[in-house]
Amino acid sequence: MDCPRCRQAMEVHMLDGHLGRDVEVDLCEPCQSLWFDGKENLQLTPGSILELFRAIGEHVRKPELRDGELVKCPRCKAGLRRTKDMQRNTRFEYFRCPNDHGRLTAFFDFLKEKDFIRPLTPQQIADLRKNIKIVNCSNCGGPVDLAKGSACAHCGSPLSMLDMDQAERLVAQLRVADRGSKTVDPALPLALARARAETESAFKGLPGHDPWAREGWSMGLVGAGLTELMRLLKRDS
Known part of the structure; x- marks a missing residue:
C-alpha cells in the first residue's frame, strides 16, 4: 500500500x-x-x-x-x-x-x-539549555530555539522525550500480560535501563559523554532516545 x-x-x-x-x-x-x-x-x-x-x-x-x-x-x-x-x-x-x-x-x-513519551521537566529543560541551543521537534521536525521557549513554534508540541522509567514499567506489565508470546524480547528491560542512564548523562552533560549519537539531536529527543535504545539492543544481541 x-x-x-x-x-x-x-x-x-x-x-x-x-x-x-x-x-x-x-x-x-x-x-x-x-x-x-x-x-x-x-x-x-x-x-x-x-x-x-x-x-x-x-x-x-x-x-x-x-x-x-x-x-x-x-x-x-x-x-x-x-x-x-x-x-x-x-x-x-x-x-x-x-x-x-x-x-x-x-x-x-x-x-x-501507548505512554512511552512524556514532556520534559523544567529541570531537564534547564540542563538541556546548558549544552545545546536548538533541538528539532520530535513531532514535526521543526527547530526549537531553547532560548525562546520549550515548545515547537510550528506545531505547538512541548519538548518531549522517551520516558525510560515508564517504558520499563510498561515492558514489565506487557511481558506479564503476554506471557508465552515469542514477540517479547527478554533483553528489552535491561536495554531500557541502560538507555535511561545514557539519557540522564546526556542531560547533565557529563565530561566525556557524547549526548546520544552525534546525529541524535537532529531527530528530536524522542528519536535520540529510540536510537540509543536500538543501539543498546544491537550491542547486547
Missing part, C-alpha cells in the same frame, strides 16, 4: 492480535507514520505493541514538516479528519477515515498513545 501522506510504498508488518487474529500494520519510514485498518490499533496483543515499538525504533529518523490535512483514505479516498484524543493524561492525535476504514498516526503520537 502507498502511504496516504507521502505516496511512498509502506512496509507491511504482520503482528499478533487478540483472539488469534493477525493484524496487518503498514509503516512508512519517509514520513514516520503508521496506518491501521479499522480499529486494529486496539487489537494488538501486548507482545505486538512491543514488537511495533522496536520497529519504530529501527526506522526512526528526523521527521519532516508535512500537511496532514491533505491526506486521503487509501481505501475510499475520502479526506482524513484530524482527531484529538487522550490516553490517561496524555494528549495525542491521528487522522481518521470518516467512513471508518482506518487511521493514520505519526510514530510520535503512537508512542504518546
